[in-house]
Amino acid sequence: AANSDLIRATLFPGDGIGPEISESVKQVFKVAEVPIEWEEHYVGTDIDPRTQSFLTWESLESVRRNKVGLKGPMATPIGKGHRSLNLTLRKELNLYANVRPCYSLPGYKTKYDDVDLITIRENTEGEYSGLEHQVVRGVVESLKIITRQASLRVAEYAFHYAKTHGRQRVSAIHKANIMQKTDGLFLKCCREVAEKYPDIVYEEVVIDNCCMMLVKNPALFDVLVMPNLYGDIISDLCAGLIGGLGLTPSCNIGEGGIALAEAVHGSAPDIAGKNLANPTALLLSSVSMLRHLDLHEKANAIQDAILNTIAEGKYRTGDLGGRATTAEFTKAICDHL
Numbered sequence: 001a002a003n004s005d006l007i008r009a010t011l012f013p014g015d016g017i018g019p020e021i022s023e024s025v026k027q028v029f030k031v032a033e034v035p036i037e038w039e040e041h042y043v044g045t046d047i048d049p050r051t052q053s054f055l056t057w058e059s060l061e062s063v064r065r066n067k068v069g070l071k072g073p074m075a076t077p078i079g080k081g082h083r084s085l086n087l088t089l090r091k092e093l094n095l096y097a098n099v100r101p102c103y104s105l106p107g108y109k110t111k112y113d114d115v116d117l118i119t120i121r122e123n124t125e126g127e128y129s130g131l132e133h134q135v136v137r138g139v140v141e142s143l144k145i146i147t148r149q150a151s152l153r154v155a156e157y158a159f160h161y162a163k164t165h166g167r168q169r170v171s172a173i174h175k176a177n178i179m180q181k182t183d184g185l186f187l188k189c190c191r192e193v194a195e196k197y198p199d200i201v202y203e204e205v206v207i208d209n210c211c212m213m214l215v216k217n218p219a220l221f222d223v224l225v226m227p228n229l230y231g232d233i234i235s236d237l238c239a240g241l242i243g244g245l246g247l248t249p250s251c252n253i254g255e256g257g258i259a260l261a262e263a264v265h266g267s268a269p270d271i272a273g274k275n276l277a278n279p280t281a282l283l284l285s286s287v288s289m290l291r292h293l294d295l296h297e298k299a300n301a302i303q304d305a306i307l308n309t310i311a312e313g314k315y316r317t318g319d320l321g322g323r324a325t326t327a328e329f330t331k332a333i334c335d336h337l
C-alpha cells in the first residue's frame with residue numbers, strides 16, 4: 001500500500017550482478033530506515049516501439065514522475081534495430097550532467113589518501129553529437145558541437161553543486177588555446193556563471209596540464225566541470241586514483257530536477273549470480289541519490305557504515321583482495337548501522 005510519507009524512487013536492478021547489488025542497497029536502506037519506496041523496473045525482452053529500445057515506456061515514465069532513481073548496470077543487448085539503453089535514458093530523460101564524487105576510501109590503500117574531488121561532465125554534446133561523415137575517400141570529418149545553452153546549464157549545475165555541498169573552488173577544464181571557438185564558448189559561459197557565485201573561487205585549467213596535476217597531486221582539485229569528451233576521460237582517470245570503477249559512484253542530472261544515480265561499472269557477467277560482486281559503487285551511488293533528496297543524515301550514516309566496513313578490512317569482497325561474499329559484506333554494513 002502506498003504510504004504518503006514515503007518518497008517514491010525508481011529502481012532499475014539491471015543485468016548480471018545488478019540484482020545482487022541492488023538487493024544489497026534495498027537491505028541497507030531498510031536497516032537505515034530510509035523513507036523510500038522503490039518502484040522496480042526491469043529492462044524488457046522485446047523492443048518497446050514507443051522508446052525503440054528494450055527500456056519500456058512505463059519505466060521512463062516512472063523516472064519522470066518520481067524525478068529520482070537508481071540504476072544498476074545494464075548489459076548491452078546484441079542485435080540491430082534498437083537504441084542503446086544508456087543512450088535512450090540520456091536522450092529521453094535529458095540527462096545533461098554526469099556527476100562523480102571521487103574520494104579516497106580510508107583503509108583501502110592506493111597511491112593517494114587525500115583525493116576528494118567531484119567531476120561534472122557535460123553529457124549531451126561536444127564530440128558525442130554523432131555528427132561524423134566522409135568528405136571524400138580518405139578524409140572524414142567529425143563535428144564538435146558546443147552550445148551556449150548546454151554550457152550555461154552544466155556550469156550552473158557545477159556552481160550550484162559547489163555552493164550546496166560546501167565546496168570552495170570550481171575548475172573549468174578546457175583546451176581553448178587550440179579549440180578557440182568551441183572551448184572558448186564553454187569557458188565564456190563558465191565565467192558568466194562564476195560571476196553570480198562570488199564566494200566560490202573560479203579557475204581555468206588546460207586539459208593536458210590538468211592530467212599532469214591530477215596524477216602528481218589530486219588534492220589540488222575540488223570541483224571540475226568540463227565538456228563531454230574531457231569529462232569521459234578525466235572521470236575515469238579520477239576513478240583510477242581511488243581504486244577503480246568498482247568503488248566509484250555517479251549520478252546523472254536531468255532537465256526538471258531529475259537525478260538518476262548509477263554505478264559506473266558494467267554487469268560483470270563473469271561473476272554474476274555467484275554472490276561475489278562488490279556493491280560499494282551502487283551503494284555510494286544511492287548515497288548520492290539521498291544527498292540529492294537532501295536526506296543528508298541518512299546519507300552520512302550509510303556512507304560511514306560502508307567506509308568503516310571497508311576500513312576495518314574484516315569483510316571485503318574479492319575485487320578488494322578479501323574473501324567476503326556480497327551478502328556478508330552487506331550484513332557487515334548493516335551491523336555498522
Ligand code: NAD
Pocket residue numbers: 017072073074075076086246262263264265266267268269270271276277278279280281319
Ligand atoms: P564490467 O564492468 O562488467 O566488468 C569488468 C571487470 O570488472 C570484470 O572482471 C568484472 O567481474 C569486474 N567488476 C565489475 N564490477 C564489479 C563489482 N561491482 N564487483 C566486483 N567486480 C566487478 O565490464 P564489461 O565486462 O566490459 O561489460 C559487461 C557488460 O556490462 C556489457 O554488456 C557492457 O555493455 C555492460 N556495461 C554496462 C554499463 C552500464 O550500464 N552503465 C557500463 C559498462 C558496461
